[in-house]
Amino acid sequence: MNARPIGPMPWTLWLAAPMALCMAASLIFATPARAFGLQAPEPVFALAPAFAWAMIRPSVWPPLALLMLGLFQDLLWGTPLGLWPLCLLAAYGFIFSFRAILVGQEFWALWAWYALACGLGLGVGLLTISLEAGHVPSPMGVAWQWLVSAILFPFAWRLIERYEDQDVRFR
Amino acid sequence: MSLRDGPFGDIKPPLAWLTRIALALAVMAAIALVITDRGGTGRPGAYLAARRTADSVTGPVGGVMSAPVRWVGDGFDSVRGYVFAGSQNRELRRELAAASSWRDEALALRGENARLRAMLGVKTDPPLPMVFARTVIDTRGPFANSRLADAGADRGVTEGNPVMSDHGLVGRVAGVADHVSRILLLTDIESRTPVLIARTNGRAILTGDGGPNPALAYLRNHDPLRDGDRVLTSGDGGVLPRGLPVGAVVKGYDGAWRVALDSDAAPIDFVRILLFKDFSQIAPTAALAPTTLPSTATGAPDTPPTPAAAPAKSAAPAKASAP
Numbered sequence: 001m002n003a004r005p006i007g008p009m010p011w012t013l014w015l016a017a018p019m020a021l022c023m024a025a026s027l028i029f030a031t032p033a034r035a036f037g038l039q040a041p042e043p044v045f046a047l048a049p050a051f052a053w054a055m056i057r058p059s060v061w062p063p064l065a066l067l068m069l070g071l072f073q074d075l076l077w078g079t080p081l082g083l084w085p086l087c088l089l090a091a092y093g094f095i096f097s098f099r100a101i102l103v104g105q106e107f108w109a110l111w112a113w114y115a116l117a118c119g120l121g122l123g124v125g126l127l128t129i130s131l132e133a134g135h136v137p138s139p140m141g142v143a144w145q146w147l148v149s150a151i152l153f154p155f156a157w158r159l160i161e162r163y164e165d166q167d168v169r170f171r
Numbered sequence: 172m173s174l175r176d177g178p179f180g181d182i183k184p185p186l187a188w189l190t191r192i193a194l195a196l197a198v199m200a201a202i203a204l205v206i207t208d209r210g211g212t213g214r215p216g217a218y219l220a221a222r223r224t225a226d227s228v229t230g231p232v233g234g235v236m237s238a239p240v241r242w243v244g245d246g247f248d249s250v251r252g253y254v255f256a257g258s259q260n261r262e263l264r265r266e267l268a269a270a271s272s273w274r275d276e277a278l279a280l281r282g283e284n285a286r287l288r289a290m291l292g293v294k295t296d297p298p299l300p301m302v303f304a305r306t307v308i309d310t311r312g313p314f315a316n317s318r319l320a321d322a323g324a325d326r327g328v329t330e331g332n333p334v335m336s337d338h339g340l341v342g343r344v345a346g347v348a349d350h351v352s353r354i355l356l357l358t359d360i361e362s363r364t365p366v367l368i369a370r371t372n373g374r375a376i377l378t379g380d381g382g383p384n385p386a387l388a389y390l391r392n393h394d395p396l397r398d399g400d401r402v403l404t405s406g407d408g409g410v411l412p413r414g415l416p417v418g419a420v421v422k423g424y425d426g427a428w429r430v431a432l433d434s435d436a437a438p439i440d441f442v443r444i445l446l447f448k449d450f451s452q453i454a455p456t457a458a459l460a461p462t463t464l465p466s467t468a469t470g471a472p473d474t475p476p477t478p479a480a481a482p483a484k485s486a487a488p489a490k491a492s493a494p
Contacts, residue, residue, distance in 0.1 A: 027229070031237035032309035032318065033244045034438045042312045058190040063197040070201065075225035077310040078317040078345075078353055081218050082204025089198050096190065128205060129314045133360045138382030140424075141313030 014056065014163045015065050018049040023072055030076060041148040046073065047121055048152045050088045051114050052159035054095035055102060066092055083128055091121035103164075107157060115150040122146050223348040230319050230351030233307035241440070299412065302326045302444045306354070309439075313381035316359040317342075320442055323350045331410060333445045339416040339433025340364075340404060341442055354442070357385050357417070357432060366417055366430075367405035368396065374405055377417065377430060384421060384429035396420050396428050409449050 022045040029040055046069040053062035070085030077084075095102065095117050102113060122142055130136045208218055252259070287293075304322035322328055324347050332344040334354045342362065345355035355362055362379035366387070373396075375387040390396070400420040406413030416433050423429040 027232065027236060028240070030308045030310060031233060031240040032306050032438070032440060033237065033240040034248075039309075039311060042310070058186040060186075060189050060193040063190070063193040067197045067200060071204075075222065076229055076308070077312060077315045078222075078355075079312075079315040080205055081208040081221075082201040082206075083314060085197065085201035086205060089194060089201060093194050093198070096194070125314055129360060132205070135360070135378070135380065137313045137360050138380045141381040145312050 011061060014159070015053075015061055018052070018159060019065055019069055022046045022049060022069060026073060026076060042145060043148040043152055044073075044084075044087070044118070044121070044145065045149075045152065045155075046070065046084070046088050047091055047114075047118050047149050048156040049159060050092045050121070051095055051117055051153075052156040052163075054092050054099060055110075055156075055160050056163045058096070058099075062092060063089060080129075080132055083125060083132075086128060087121040087125040090124040091117040094120050110157065110160075111150075111153045114153045114156060115146075118146055118149045122149070219346075222346060222353075226319060226346065226351050226353055227348045230307055230321060230348070233319060234305075234321055237307050244438075300327075300446045302328060302446065304352075304442055304444055306439055306442060307351075314360065316356040316362075316379065316381060317345065318354045318356065318439070318442075320352050320354055320444065321350065322444060323348050323352045325349055327446055328352045328444050329446075329448065331448070333404075333411045333415060333447055335415065335443045335445065336434040336437070336439045336441070338436045339418060340411075341434045341439055343411070344444065352444070357434075358383060364411065364417070365405045365407040366402050368420070369401040369403055370397070371400075374407065377402070383435065384423060384431055386423065387420070387428045387430060390428070398422060402430050412445070412447050 025045045029042060029045075033040055046066065049069075050062075050066055053059070053065070066088040067085045070083075070088045071081065073079070073084040074081045095113065098113070102110065105113070122145060126137060126142055302322050304320035304326075306318040306320050308319035310317045318341075320334070328344055328347050330344055330347055332352075334341045334343060340357065342354045342356040342359070343364075344352045346353040356379070357364060357377060358379045358381065360379055360381050362377070362385065364377040364385075365374065366377045367374050374389075374391045376389045377385050378388040379385045387396070387402075398419075398421060402417040402420060404411045404413060404415040404417060418430040418432040418434075421429050421431045
């Protein structure tokens with residue numbers, strides 16, 4: 001088995017690659033496809049790297065990357081500009097503030113925290129859009145999007161597993 | 172030589188604090204964007220150019236990406252059609268039998284309608300010009316419900332044009348670029364559509380909330396609604412033409428009256444964009460043309476002209492000018 005390189009992580013791997021994957025996945029899931037009469041769900045893929053980046057290490061780049069990812073989603077989905085950056089940054093900030101007690105937790109415990117962060121992010125979106133539109137969006141719609149986003153935790157876990165120990169300064 | 176090898180290599184910046192500062196700056200930027208992008212009372216179209224550019228890029232990309240996805244979906248539908256061919260056949264036979272009796276009734280009513288219109292001299296609306304388009308991007312989350320269609324300003328589409336599927340109203344055009352347009356669906360939280368209940372002629376505003384069934388708000392009728400009542404566009408406000416099919420009334424899980432949209436009956440792959448601007452489009456052009464009013468100088472202001480005298484008066488100059 002090859003030893004993994006230890007040292008500063010190349011930003012292309014832990015930042016740019018997940019960003020590109022999220023953008024591609026969002027684009028694919030935005031195609032108007034139906035299978036057996038059912039539409040594909042619309043998960044918020046960017047919540048997975050938002051969680052993982054907060055867990056991996058402190059860095060000034062993830063907030064900026066999430067700002068970019070959120071703006072991409074706003075332009076793709078036609079939401080008010082700034083809505084999704086706010087949601088993603090809320091989830092990131094929440095997890096980052098609890099990073100000290102979350103590092104080293106088990107898979108299922110982290111999944112619960114991830115679901116909580118998804119709920120917080122979508123809650124911020126719900127509040128913002130309610131203020132913007134003047135009435136509250138369908139709670140069922142928000143709950144469904146939370147559910148399909150929360151099941152994406154294995155992708156966040158994979159990212160954490162891959163890069164958590166890469167930089168010895170943050171072990 | 173990298174920075175780490177230089178004299179500043181031993182400096183350890185407080186990364187956690189720097190991260191917090193970056194986070195705060197990013198949050199402030201996001202809040203500023205939300206505030207400045209407010210439509211309605213705010214500054215509508217503050218980032219219109221950015222949105223148009225993004226739509227112009229994502230439209231063709233979505234068109235390319237949706238092709239294989241559509242083929243796979245069509246494959247699934249073929250399999251489904253093959254598996255359920257027997258039950259579909261039975262259902263179609265039943266529908267055909269029901270439709271046959273309706274056809275006779277519709278033919279009789281059409282004849283009667285034509286006779287009554289001829290007797291009353293009713294002017295019917297001329298057909299509206301329309302553009303066919305394919306939807307390439309579909310947004311269906313709780314905060315936005317919109318679609319990108321591959322027809323834009325180059326084909327005469329303008330903001331506000333109503334959009335229909337085979338079955339009923341889908342929404343209206345909310346943004347137009349050169350080759351694509353963004354359709355705001357009836358289910359979007361920003362969508363407000365004036366509708367009427369066909370049975371009672373009662374008015375309401377169809378209000379989207381991100382869910383599949385938009386609610387009926389501001390109901391203006393004492394006659395209560397019933398499950399299955401047909402809902403049509405009312406044409407109030409002149410935003411949409413009157414009488415476009417919208418759906419049927421259903422009782423929502425929250426107890427509110429909602430509408431099961433007709434357009435949900437089938438996938439909205441292809442849409443018709445009606446090039447409707449306002450009611451002047453469907454009024455007779457001759458009636459709207461500016462006319463010369465008769466002169467008010469009669470010589471005897473106290474005696475109003477009789478209806479019989481007025482045409483004779485207006486005809487006099489015509490006779491005089493004739494060769």
